[in-house]
Amino acid sequence: MSFCVQYSRSLRQHLKKSFFKVFTCCRYKSSDCSKHGELSLELDGYTIRKAVKQDCQAIHSLIQELANCLKMPDAPQIDAKALEVDGFGRRSFYEGFVAESHKFNQVVGYAVYYFTYSTWQGKSLYMEDMYIRPEDRKNRIAVSFFHLVSQAALIENCTRLNFCVLESNKPAAKLFQSLGAVDLTLKEGWHYYRIPRLGIEELAKPSIISTFNSQI
Amino acid sequence: MDHDKYAIRKAIKEDCESIQRLIQELADYEKMPNGPQLDPKTLEQDGFGTRPFFEAFVAEEKESNQIVGFALYFFTYSTWQGKSLYMEDIYVQLQHRRKGVGLSLFRSVSQAALSENCVRLNFSVLNWNSPSIEFYKSLGASDLTEKEGWHCFRMNRTEIEQLAHHNA
Numbered sequence: 391m392s393f394c395v396q397y398s399r400s401l402r403q404h405l406k407k408s409f410f411k412v413f414t415c416c417r418y419k420s421s422d423c424s425k426h427g428e429l430s431l432e433l434d435g436y437t438i439r440k441a442v443k444q445d446c447q448a449i450h451s452l453i454q455e456l457a458n459c460l461k462m463p464d465a466p467q468i469d470a471k472a473l474e475v476d477g478f479g480r481r482s483f484y485e486g487f488v489a490e491s492h493k494f495n496q497v498v499g500y501a502v503y504y505f506t507y508s509t510w511q512g513k514s515l516y517m518e519d520m521y522i523r524p525e526d527r528k529n530r531i532a533v534s535f536f537h538l539v540s541q542a543a544l545i546e547n548c549t550r551l552n553f554c555v556l557e558s559n560k561p562a563a564k565l566f567q568s569l570g571a572v573d574l575t576l577k578e579g580w581h582y583y584r585i586p587r588l589g590i591e592e593l594a595k596p597s598i599i600s601t602f603n604s605q606i
Numbered sequence: 607m608d609h610d611k612y613a614i615r616k617a618i619k620e621d622c623e624s625i626q627r628l629i630q631e632l633a634d635y636e637k638m639p640n641g642p643q644l645d646p647k648t649l650e651q652d653g654f655g656t657r658p659f660f661e662a663f664v665a666e667e668k669e670s671n672q673i674v675g676f677a678l679y680f681f682t683y684s685t686w687q688g689k690s691l692y693m694e695d696i697y698v699q700l701q702h703r704r705k706g707v708g709l710s711l712f713r714s715v716s717q718a719a720l721s722e723n724c725v726r727l728n729f730s731v732l733n734w735n736s737p738s739i740e741f742y743k744s745l746g747a748s749d750l751t752e753k754e755g756w757h758c759f760r761m762n763r764t765e766i767e768q769l770a771h772h773n774a
Binding site for chain 2: 541569572574583595
């Protein structure tokens, strides 16, 4: 649930105005977006495509860069192998898009997402992370990620696209609000809660029932 | 929980009508009665079709064979810590609370999390829902919105369509 988006005010205004014009200068590899795997597009100098298993090493490096950007360098705990197993193994826990630089033949940005469910409105999509290297920003990659993730959402007939943003990440929050996103924490009072692994293990024990019995 | 009175089990397709009824009750409690838009048929397709988008546990009162509570969840992913679980809804009817049913549902969901080796169990709570907040904190949950400043953002269908299509 992390984004590192640092845009100048003038670029944000430019993005908002030119947002819907950006696709006139993009060439789609496939006009038939009926399957997620065919979702891709070409920008000037970049290819935005679906992530594959072989991208996990590069994605892992960028995850670390994003954590550094958020000033939480010790936060990432999983390696590239875990990303491979969890995304491309027996059961896929996430999907992703990557931005590949033509100049260096290198993955310079990624967006990771997965499908979720709203008991009120049905199938939804959650965007967990989006990150682009600083030197590759201002090239429409971020909006391209949002575009392809939105297409992936529509293929599954999703009614919501959710994500979390740190309160301190004002540039990202402003960009997302300019794209029509609503801050539900401010608007409706939703707070995001977490029980960590140790807490899960405690809760899973049979003894928990007698510990709390008759109180809940 | 009184195991003579209640049983927790994995939800099946046939439970969707009862689950939908409890979803509406939860929305009423959350003061958003017009929130739920789904019918039981959609829940059946989305939870028990070729690609399930959620899983659930139900609490059944043995005497009446009625479903009196449920917990609905799905698996998610943290790029920092790996596989995680998100609990979308947990609800127990008023007359069946304070009997360990909610905790038993939480326990079943926790076991489901461990079966996939999840490292996080996440969920959202309305900031005025003090009884629930108290319950969750007693289970070791922390409020990441307060603690770290995370805000929940959403784009609805209209915004998704605008982002996906180039015909604005």
